[in-house]
Amino acid sequence: MATQSTLVWGTAEVVEAEQVAEGVRRVVLAPERPTPARPGTHVDLRLAPPATDEPDGPRTLTRSYSVVRSDDGGRRLTLTVQLSPTSRGGSRRMHALRVGDRLPVTAPLQNFPLGVGAARYVLLAGGIGLTAVLAMAEALRSRGADYRLVVVGRSRSVLPYLEELRQRHGDRLALHVDDEGGALAVERLVGEIAAADVARRTELYMCGPIGLMEAVRRCWGEAGLPPTHLRFETFGNSGSWAAQEFVLRLPGHGREVVVPPDATALEALEEAGIPVMADCRRGECGLCLARVLDVQGRVDHRDVFLDDTQKAASERLCLCVSRVAVPPGTDTLPADPDPASDPAADTAPERRGVLTLELP
Amino acid sequence: MSSAPRQVTAKVFDFPRDAWYVAAWDHEVSPREPLGRTVADVPLALWRTTDGTAVALADACWHRLAPLSMGKVLGDELQCPYHGLRYSSSGRCTLMPAQKTVNPSAAVPSYPVVERHRYVWVWPGDPDLADSDLVPDMHQMDDPGWAGDGLTIAAGCNYQLVLDNLMDLTHEEFVHSGSIGQAELSESEFEISRDGERRVSVTRWMRDIDPPPFWRKNLRDRFPDFDGRVDRWQIIHYEAPSTICIDVGVAKAGTGAPEGDRSQGVNGYVMNTITPESARSSHYFWAFMRNYRLDSQLITTQLRSGVQGVFAEDEEMLVAQQRAIDANPDHAFYSLNVDGGGMWVRRILDEMLRAEGREPDAGTPRDHLRPVASR
Numbered sequence A: 001m002a003t004q005s006t007l008v009w010g011t012a013e014v015v016e017a018e019q020v021a022e023g024v025r026r027v028v029l030a031p032e033r034p035t036p037a038r039p040g041t042h043v044d045l046r047l048a049p050p051a052t053d054e055p056d057g058p059r060t061l062t063r064s065y066s067v068v069r070s071d072d073g074g075r076r077l078t079l080t081v082q083l084s085p086t087s088r089g090g091s092r093r094m095h096a097l098r099v100g101d102r103l104p105v106t107a108p109l110q111n112f113p114l115g116v117g118a119a120r121y122v123l124l125a126g127g128i129g130l131t132a133v134l135a136m137a138e139a140l141r142s143r144g145a146d147y148r149l150v151v152v153g154r155s156r157s158v159l160p161y162l163e164e165l166r167q168r169h170g171d172r173l174a175l176h177v178d179d180e181g182g183a184l185a186v187e188r189l190v191g192e193i194a195a196a197d198v199a200r201r202t203e204l205y206m207c208g209p210i211g212l213m214e215a216v217r218r219c220w221g222e223a224g225l226p227p228t229h230l231r232f233e234t235f236g237n238s239g240s241w242a243a244q245e246f247v248l249r250l251p252g253h254g255r256e257v258v259v260p261p262d263a264t265a266l267e268a269l270e271e272a273g274i275p276v277m278a279d280c281r282r283g284e285c286g287l288c289l290a291r292v293l294d295v296q297g298r299v300d301h302r303d304v305f306l307d308d309t310q311k312a313a314s315e316r317l318c319l320c321v322s323r324v325a326v327p328p329g330t331d332t333l334p335a336d337p338d339p340a341s342d343p344a345a346d347t348a349p350e351r352r353g354v355l356t357l358e359l360p
Numbered sequence B: 001m002s003s004a005p006r007q008v009t010a011k012v013f014d015f016p017r018d019a020w021y022v023a024a025w026d027h028e029v030s031p032r033e034p035l036g037r038t039v040a041d042v043p044l045a046l047w048r049t050t051d052g053t054a055v056a057l058a059d060a061c062w063h064r065l066a067p068l069s070m071g072k073v074l075g076d077e078l079q080c081p082y083h084g085l086r087y088s089s090s091g092r093c094t095l096m097p098a099q100k101t102v103n104p105s106a107a108v109p110s111y112p113v114v115e116r117h118r119y120v121w122v123w124p125g126d127p128d129l130a131d132s133d134l135v136p137d138m139h140q141m142d143d144p145g146w147a148g149d150g151l152t153i154a155a156g157c158n159y160q161l162v163l164d165n166l167m168d169l170t171h172e173e174f175v176h177s178g179s180i181g182q183a184e185l186s187e188s189e190f191e192i193s194r195d196g197e198r199r200v201s202v203t204r205w206m207r208d209i210d211p212p213p214f215w216r217k218n219l220r221d222r223f224p225d226f227d228g229r230v231d232r233w234q235i236i237h238y239e240a241p242s243t244i245c246i247d248v249g250v251a252k253a254g255t256g257a258p259e260g261d262r263s264q265g266v267n268g269y270v271m272n273t274i275t276p277e278s279a280r281s282s283h284y285f286w287a288f289m290r291n292y293r294l295d296s297q298l299i300t301t302q303l304r305s306g307v308q309g310v311f312a313e314d315e316e317m318l319v320a321q322q323r324a325i326d327a328n329p330d331h332a333f334y335s336l337n338v339d340g341g342g343m344w345v346r347r348i349l350d351e352m353l354r355a356e357g358r359e360p361d362a363g364t365p366r367d368h369l370r371p372v373a374s375r
């Protein structure tokens, strides 16, 4: 169940492309160097700009799509792409692919592995999130595992493969469609899991809109189910606010370090030659914790090491992922401790967040 | 890509990973304490949850790789003996005692497990290929029409040497002369048949012979007064990767056993399944099952200790053979006609290894294929 994250680029040819639901296309790729794709894997594709005067500009876009199925030892990889109205061009370019097109594709990448040995599996898919769990459902079916596939959608017409799923998974499939009045009650779903005798040996894998996933996360926690049995693709990486530049003040070192939007505090400190301890670099282990002395702006923790109470207190943070943001619409920052001593005090307050830390 | 099947004469045979292997007898895996056992080079911690489900986790903690088999089973979880991390049956860490949260990435591999025929089977390879229909048929182990018991041999040799041993029983005349061996074994004809992609059988009938001591005793357990000649059979059923069930028995000579009427005989099944532990060690699980006098524990115990004695003779030979193989790296294996069954087994294993994308060892080149050296 190891994650696999090395990028190996190759070329693939589009061997099938067809519409499978409203605004949803199925694209089958034949990679030159096939690798079987495990459930939970995705591929990255480089999508060249269209030859025409697209508003996207001439940039090549790199996009990730789940592998819906892998046939013949990875000789045929099926992707399924929804045309997103807010797309910056990725899904539009995917929808423009035609049989015979060739494009750069990575070997399958894994960061959502399906485990072995749970007593029961629940796969929850919201809308096109279905693509991330379809191969899992198929694997569980052939393993003879105890599983349920719960699919949530706005309407039947936008959900691909429904007929096939009904045939493959029969009663194990539960479909909740909003416009048929069948919206999913998340509390009930989680409540049923928690009430079963295998509750603590049940794993839930989910992919879908953030609102749905947040609701599940909350109920899961309230039900006291093991947090590690709730599986989703991103753990600590997405913050509450977009990454902004901020300033680190280190009174102990008499130093100030600027953290640009595309670097972490940990990287900025290392760059500045200040020794810091770290291991996982993704907000999991807590080795990089630093004590917070003062904040101007809001701490965006982004880690999974501290619990909610610890995050609210913000006494410590993980240098490898946590940031400071000045959320849009925040006009006033906490007052500078001693404005009189600041020669720039009467100019506009600094729009960058400032974090004063004590390093171990 | 098709190519002619190769001669497969590797001396230390690699093992398929995409296969079911017996990790333990059912009674060895307990909800009270974990069992450490290595299957196909994969160290495992085997235990049971409260509802009795057998679990196989990698025997190395996610944290600092302490062996989980030295830990404790706490209800539905296994606790690492070192810093107390706890794991569920899927190998996910559920508790990190020294902190408030649990790292969502913390997990150890959990392997597919099937419990069948009194054994706990584990699939050490790609879990998405694990199909419980591929568990070899050993139904005599828990069929109400059969009774018996067995043991495990920790065999200090490559698993394939054990398969070779069981696929050619002419060795009985020399290795087991005091119990089941007799000259007719080598003298009688045998027939090989391949059944599908995973099975090979070798059938041998010895008609109108004097029964060896082991079989005379068994026949008398059923027919106390019998004293005479018998028809003896050995029908060896191999199923990939490493299970061999041998239909054995004797019947009063000329009573129709070869034609299918075994009513005047006694029938046993020697159940063997060999799990590679490493390249040079194997867990050899065996049992002797019979379909007569089912309620006699005395006979069960006698047969078990009888076969135990016979198999100790095999073990001694296999370990000595492994030693000689390792001491003579430049010498190749050559085959005899009686190796036909064993050679089909090698071919099947070779196909399995190649299906996993592994290039099996071609073996030491034979003299006549080597460049002419001094001689």
Ligand code: FES
Binding pocket: A277, A278, A279, A280, A281, A282, A283, A284, A285, A286, A287, A288, A289, A303, A305, A318, A319, A320, A321
């Ligand atoms: S290095 Fe692990 S949490 Fe930061």
Ligand code: FES
Binding pocket: B061, B062, B063, B064, B065, B066, B080, B081, B082, B083, B084, B085
């Ligand atoms: S090695 Fe297992 S908890 Fe530390």
Ligand SMILES: [Fe+2]
Binding pocket: B165, B171, B172, B175, B176, B310, B311, B314
């Ligand atoms: Fe023997």
